[in-house]
Amino acid sequence: MDIINVVLADDHVLVRDGIKALLEDQSGVVVIDEASNGKEALEVLKTNKPHVLIIDIRMPEMNGIDAVREVNRLYTDVRTLVLSMHDSEEYVLQAIQAGADGYLLKGASKEEFLKALNKVASGGKYFTGDVSAIIMNNFVNGNTNTAVAPKVKPVEDPFKLTKREKQILNLVLQLKNNKDIADELNISKRTAEVHRFNLMKKLEVKNLMELSNKAKEYGLE
Amino acid sequence: MDIINVVLADDHVLVRDGIKALLEDQSGVVVIDEASNGKEALEVLKTNKPHVLIIDIRMPEMNGIDAVREVNRLYTDVRTLVLSMHDSEEYVLQAIQAGADGYLLKGASKEEFLKALNKVASGGKYFTGDVSAIIMNNFVNGNTNTAVAPKVKPVEDPFKLTKREKQILNLVLQLKNNKDIADELNISKRTAEVHRFNLMKKLEVKNLMELSNKAKEYGLE
DNA sequence: ACAAAACTAAGTATAATTACTTAATTTATA
DNA sequence: TATAAATTAAGTAATTATACTTAGTTTTGT
Structure with a gap:
């Protein structure tokens, strides 16, 4: 070239x-x-x-x-x-x-x-x-440092978070509590709680620290 | 030059x-x-x-x-x-x-x-x-964009946190909860709570988000 | 237009945190 | 070596979060 x-x-x-x-x-x-x-x-x-x-x-x-x-x-x-x-x-x-x-x-x-x-x-x-x-x-099967493309499976969004969940995730990562998140999004505190709960479940984390780490790892910010 | x-x-x-x-x-x-x-x-x-x-x-x-x-x-x-x-x-x-x-x-x-x-x-x-x-x-008094050095006062520790409190602060900022902090420092959960409480009081913050912001602001990490 | 997915939010029980106070030890420092 | 400061930790009441479930309402894709 x-x-x-x-x-x-x-x-x-x-x-x-x-x-x-x-x-x-x-x-x-x-x-x-x-x-x-x-x-x-x-x-x-x-x-x-x-x-x-x-x-x-x-x-x-x-x-x-x-x-x-x-x-x-x-x-x-x-x-x-x-x-x-x-x-x-x-x-x-x-x-x-x-x-x-x-x-x-x-x-x-x-x-x-x-x-x-x-x-x-x-x-x-x-x-x-x-x-x-x-x-x-x-990728035990794949040769990486060669000219052959690894082009692995079509790539799935790892956690399939919904738009709202990503929104909530961002606010949670700003260390906002459910009350404040609810106010900011004009939803009830209970709804914010649910989103947060589903979020944590999808990411398989059980506290803020793990959530924060996982979010960083996966560039979920 | x-x-x-x-x-x-x-x-x-x-x-x-x-x-x-x-x-x-x-x-x-x-x-x-x-x-x-x-x-x-x-x-x-x-x-x-x-x-x-x-x-x-x-x-x-x-x-x-x-x-x-x-x-x-x-x-x-x-x-x-x-x-x-x-x-x-x-x-x-x-x-x-x-x-x-x-x-x-x-x-x-x-x-x-x-x-x-x-x-x-x-x-x-x-x-x-x-x-x-x-x-x-x-620095209303100081001219900054000139050749005169600003060299402001020696810098005081703004909040007078104790050693233990700084330690706790760091762990809190890692988003660890009181239980984990207590385990890590081999103290009771109640003690960790007290330190956290005193910390928040000294920094005049009322939640994690404010704590995190203030800590960043003052380079308390 | 119909089903699936997403969003909303209530209920309930348990766990954790917050906001204190009191008080016993341990450690610095004058 | 007093004496203050720091660390430890318990008690209590109020608030908030967690861990779900159920369920009605919107949105979205086909």
């Missing part, structure tokens, strides 16, 4: 600018456009198709994993490289299931980053060392 | 590499060393004195604010530019009180970043727009 065109999606301009500088330092890589969240990334891709979309997981509006899923559904010729602060098992698996071609921690070095980008751009897969173990444990 | 020497402290290599690439793209800036937390930064400064230390707030081992305080105590000729994800009032104030010469959000643009760096390197102060308002509200 001659020149790699990339679109960068990260909600921090400075991080974006930094990575951009880092990439364009290498002749052969051009950042053709940027986005500050998943939704914006999808907008950008409508008109600007890069070889690789480099995308952060945690972003407002739409997270990176959901965006990757969409990108894979809409554009089979755009590769995706997920950047993350987290090496949590669930993020990794979700990213792979969403169809990511690479998964890299922000703790990675410039060299590793460029290696990953090249690999992904040329149709390969790249997952950081720490991540490989996780994958191995979960 | 001819060449600006900087030391970069951020726990994410990729972010560091990015900012480095971004900076060194500009002739006139040289990253002479790096660190991945506050402690490391101080180690580095022992042998390598830059004009400016660019430092993230949230880092393991030692956070950026504590590091800045130390740097100001030890080396009067090293300027500090704090980078942060957060524009929370208290972080800003803490940073200033610690003696930071600049405070920049990671959402800033490359241009703003370079402007800030230049200003700080040449003995000035730089605080992002959003941040300036906060400062104005808190």
